[in-house]
Amino acid sequence: MEVHGQGWTKEAPARWDAAKAAAFGDLSPALFGLGTPADGEPLGDEWWRAEDGRGVIGYGRLDDSWGDAEILIVVHPDRRGEGLGAVVLDRLEHEAGRRHLNYVDNVVPLTHPRREEVSGWLRAHGFEEKADGELRKRVPRAVVT
Template identity: 55%
Template sequence: MTEWTWTAEPTPQWDAAKADAFSPGGPGLHGLGAPAVGDALGDAWWRVCDADGSVAAFGRLDDTWGDAEVLVAVVPAFRGRGVGSWAMNRLAEEAAARSLNYVYNVVPENHPDREGVQAWLAAQGFDARDTGELRRRVRVTDRAVTPSS
């Protein structure tokens, strides 16, 4: 099994690795506009790297009013290896640490693999709503367990 690291980006910026992870649809497909390399990004972002330090994915959390929109973007070379599921579980832990109620995602209608992403989210515990939103209840068990000293 691959060992992943989850690192918060203190001042998230658009970079080449993010552009790769958001291909082929690009950031605009996900409501991020058309950032240039070095442009500041809002919200909370994390970088997922493999044991060699290669960037494998990104997680984004935008919390508002007790819930959070979440997004996972996986670099094409790492797709199908479980890093997306791993990152989604880390986002759930981040939401639990913030005492949020739900994480949610809306897959854009023009997403090139809309049905596949919706099915993947369903496999991650997300339930479809009539609004097109997919929601997952944040559970206390999502909190990362810290060993006692």
């Protein structure tokens, strides 16, 4: 699927690999509840890979349950600041809308080295912070194909 010039591919099955490790950069996957996966190890939840003509730009993860979805957005360190996180967020919201989910949410770990920056980015993209630190956004109700 082409999205604003970017490729968006569901990984089935999703596995830890060198491209994911590069996209996470200096962020440990354990920070996001992924443990310390070995190369080729399967990953839980649903993952999509975002690519352009230069390679993998990032990943989106969606874990839906109880009518909502926890999401994770990862953009390759060399590509941060180009607006690509918004593209990944848009695609995850599109998928959540297609499933008729109510909210997408994210909890930025307290130990995240750029916690305030990431939380601010999510708020700027329509997420509201709850008292427990969870950031959540209502999924648009547009008809999604």
